[in-house]
Amino acid sequence: MRLLSFLFLILVFLPGCRKEKPQSVIFNAGSGAVLVLNEGNFMWSNSGVDLYDMGSGKLLSDLYQSVNGKPLGDVLQSGSIINGDVWLVVNNSGKIVVLDSHTLKEKYTISGLRSPRYVAQAANRIWITDLYSGKVQIRDATGKTLLHEIPVGVWSEHLVNDGKGMCVAGYDGWIRRYDTTQFQLMDSLYLGKGLRWMVKDQQQSLWALASNSDSGYCRLLKVDAARTGKKRFDFPLTTYASSLAISKNKDTVFYLADGVYAMNVNAVSLPQTPILKQANSNFYALACHPKTGVLFVSDAKDYVSRGMVQMLHGNGTPVGSFSAGIIPSGFIFY
Numbered sequence: 001m002r003l004l005s006f007l008f009l010i011l012v013f014l015p016g017c018r019k020e021k022p023q024s025v026i027f028n029a030g031s032g033a034v035l036v037l038n039e040g041n042f043m044w045s046n047s048g049v050d051l052y053d054m055g056s057g058k059l060l061s062d063l064y065q066s067v068n069g070k071p072l073g074d075v076l077q078s079g080s081i082i083n084g085d086v087w088l089v090v091n092n093s094g095k096i097v098v099l100d101s102h103t104l105k106e107k108y109t110i111s112g113l114r115s116p117r118y119v120a121q122a123a124n125r126i127w128i129t130d131l132y133s134g135k136v137q138i139r140d141a142t143g144k145t146l147l148h149e150i151p152v153g154v155w156s157e158h159l160v161n162d163g164k165g166m167c168v169a170g171y172d173g174w175i176r177r178y179d180t181t182q183f184q185l186m187d188s189l190y191l192g193k194g195l196r197w198m199v200k201d202q203q204q205s206l207w208a209l210a211s212n213s214d215s216g217y218c219r220l221l222k223v224d225a226a227r228t229g230k231k232r233f234d235f236p237l238t239t240y241a242s243s244l245a246i247s248k249n250k251d252t253v254f255y256l257a258d259g260v261y262a263m264n265v266n267a268v269s270l271p272q273t274p275i276l277k278q279a280n281s282n283f284y285a286l287a288c289h290p291k292t293g294v295l296f297v298s299d300a301k302d303y304v305s306r307g308m309v310q311m312l313h314g315n316g317t318p319v320g321s322f323s324a325g326i327i328p329s330g331f332i333f334y
Helices: 002-017 063-068
Strands: 033-038 048-053 076-082 085-090 095-100 106-110 116-122 125-130 135-139 146-151 156-161 166-170 174-178 185-190 195-200 206-210 219-223 232-236 242-246 252-256 260-264 283-288 295-299 306-312 318-326 328-333
Touching: 033 076, 033 318, 048 063, 048 318, 076 116, 076 328, 085 116, 095 116, 116 156, 125 156, 125 166, 166 195, 174 195, 195 242, 206 242, 242 283, 252 283, 283 328, 295 328, 306 328
Parallel strands: 156 195
Antiparallel strands: 033 048, 033 328, 076 085, 085 095, 095 106, 116 125, 125 135, 135 146, 156 166, 166 174, 174 185, 195 206, 206 219, 219 232, 242 252, 252 260, 283 295, 295 306, 306 318
16 A cells, blocks of 8 residues: 555656646737847857847847757857848857748758858859858758858858849958859959958949958958959058948948947948947947948957947947847848
């Protein structure tokens, strides 16, 4: 009887001791949604995605983890919306995670990549740059099938389709432009070592930022669209600069130095006064909402605490701010 009583107690109380499986968050991202891409710390696997709703001001933190019940991976490098889905490039995990754009539920993962950095689409193909492989990959529209590899021989960063070809920023300082159907090198132009960021303006001119040039300072450069005589305007900076963004009307370029600077695309000299400058801020990334024109600027704080995001108009007028995850480094606008 003692044995039967003992077994009865186990059957009654054991279900209450079982660990409950976390419930997935169910939501539907609307047109005012902004995804904040939190890079996380190298080797800590603490990257994540927050969602900020511009209409309500509501913030949902670490949504990938909440929706999918697992961590995203190690270092969220960048992200884009491609073919209606959210593509997240997880650099140190060597993968790209493709999500449903409304629910953030994972659809599939593209794995086996070396150290991916950025993705872009051209002619229904996906281009992927890489930190270590020395190659740019071209895949089919799903990203699952490798179609071609371009040997560039260096660390490659931003991609911009300038309408004539795909421009690839090489950390060695060269912009290389490739045909988007045959993948042949069309032309190249040396701008300065540490070349990472590029945007295209309303005149189809290409703006680029080199963070570690031969002369020991950063360089902001403008290259005319026609590449006639490979014409360019060179604006040397006296301090470290990073990140580039283009305004809603593509008539103003924004960059980070000792503050946030705005430069008209027709200007012939650098702006002298930042539109935003704050003591003890560690500005890390910026992007401009393509529909509202609101500028989003991230503050990485001490790189281990939760970061902050400030919103402002192109003239520097504040719009608002909100908390973010560890090292907010990018934005996806719906």
